[in-house]
Amino acid sequence: MTLLLLGLLLFLGTHSVSILAPDWRRGWIARHGERPWKGLYSLVSLIGFALLIVGYGWARQSPVVLYTPPTWTRHLALLLMLPVFPLLLAAYLPGRIKATVKHPMLAAVKLWALAHLLANGTLTDVLLFGGFLAWAVADRISVKRHPRGPVPGAPPRPANDLIALGAGLLLYVLFLAGTHAWLIGVSPLA
Known part of the structure; x- marks a missing residue:
């Protein structure tokens, strides 16, 4: 269950930056550039997605x-x-x-x-x-x-x-x- 929760946090968290911190996102992009932002965003999203898939599969083995x-x-x-x-x-x-x-x-x-x-x-x-x-x-x-x-x-x-x-x-x-x-x-x- 921990992997699923971590995966959800990373995946949905990265996809929530525009919701929760749009000014921070714009500032980060202004300082570092759009390409590094997209790269970091994609990497964290991909890690979160992988953890989400593995965590969901493991958690399904002992359903509550x-x-x-x-x-x-x-x-x-x-x-x-x-x-x-x-x-x-x-x-x-x-x-x-x-x-x-x-x-x-x-x-x-x-x-x-x-x-x-x-x-x-x-x-x-x-x-x-x-x-x-x-x-x-x-x-x-x-x-x-x-x-x-x-x-x-x-x-x-x-x-x-x-x-x-x-x-x-x-x-x-x-x-x-x-x-x-x-x-x-x-x-x-x-």
Whole structure:
């Protein structure tokens, strides 16, 4: 559990600097440069992500059950996951989806986390998915109050929405068909 918590702290912590200390971040970049910031940010995020994955895997071996979700919540989770991949792709493929949702990556994270909280009831799941849900909500509030620059991605085109939808739904089907079981060790359809 300690590795999971450390991973969450490092991963979500680095992703929270813009929320909690935007002036400190700007000052650090002004003193040291954008490239060193991106390098350090990426390194700490990657270490946090690795610790998060290993810690989650280890913590799942001795689950502490907090609640047992009813079967219907798994079906609801599958439905909530349907727009997640298209939203993730829309964050980097600007079109009407991105213009309408405004922050499709954060919307995707919120739906992903909520779906997994509905379908899983262990302490490990609540920490992981609850942590990501809380972070995404806080980040969305922060972005509303302090708008940030554009996210790098493809140039805006009408075809981007079709690409995001098509490729996103394909990824969803692949995850259902076996990728989730292969990566995570659990089939969402079981």
